Amino acid sequence: MNEQIYTIDNVESFELRDIFECGQCFRWNLDKQDNSYTGIVGKNVLNIKKEQNKIIVKGYCTDNIKDICNNYFDLATNYEKIKHQLSSIDNNMKLSVNYGKGIRILHQDVWETLISFIISANNNIPRIKGIIEKLSKNYGQEIEWNNKKYYSFPTASELSVATVEDLRKLGLGFRDERVFKTTKMIMDKQVDITKLEEMEDINELREELLKLPGVGPKVADCIMLFSMKKYEVFPIDVWVKRVMTELYTNEIVKIKDVNTKLHSNNTINNKQILELASNKYGKLAGLAQQYLFYWRREQEN
DNA sequence: ACCCAGGGTCGTC
């Protein structure tokens, strides 16, 4: 472990608040003193701040900080181009992209993302963050930097010592058994994480993820989007359903009148939303989803 | 004090 610094100059589409508060990650915390964020990436602790058009990353790292950042922040992807394409689709997309113009989709660890989003089910963000911190503190490794203690997210092996009762005590609620069983299945390689990462086909990948307890369609799509760079998936949660219903019910009903018979309750369902998203956003659906989600959720406060 | 919703999933009908 050693302290390293990495400065990124003239970076486009990189706002700390947009990246860390848009709902894709749970382990980054704002320091209100200097507006920096600190988080844990693997076994590394990173502190990151923005000054003018410069990103300054300080890290206490086992690996090379430049490699970590290039990979984790997906610096090779051109967001200016993506935002331009999305903005030209319609005015709603233009507004939401403009709102979240500093968003980048992170390339997070698959295992950590898997467990984090199982925990996210029917849960609120403060509680999700709290549970993940407790898991890390109890089962991860301690990292001390500048007289502060941080904890890596536990590996499957580290987490596998926890019983269902242990997990319940940490406040996971009914998700305890799902996390326990999924951990066991990963340990036994009933689902092989390293193979998942090599899979190209979205549908095969989803099918594999759905074998894991606690992973349904929404969680599977979040894992693919936030840890595997599968930008064409479109996770539908309450917020996305809300915003899509508000914006596009008329459009969906119009398609329905022509092609299918009307649904009894006359409300749109997930299948219809997915079809619309695929037609409208194509391969960029996941990115569109993230801008829409962030835009809609933030206008609530 | 009570009620409700929260980045859903699962079992049952």
Next chain:
DNA sequence: GACGACCCTGGG
């Protein structure tokens, strides 16, 4: 495929 239950917490 629809519907209710599910553990727990913060906010009204």
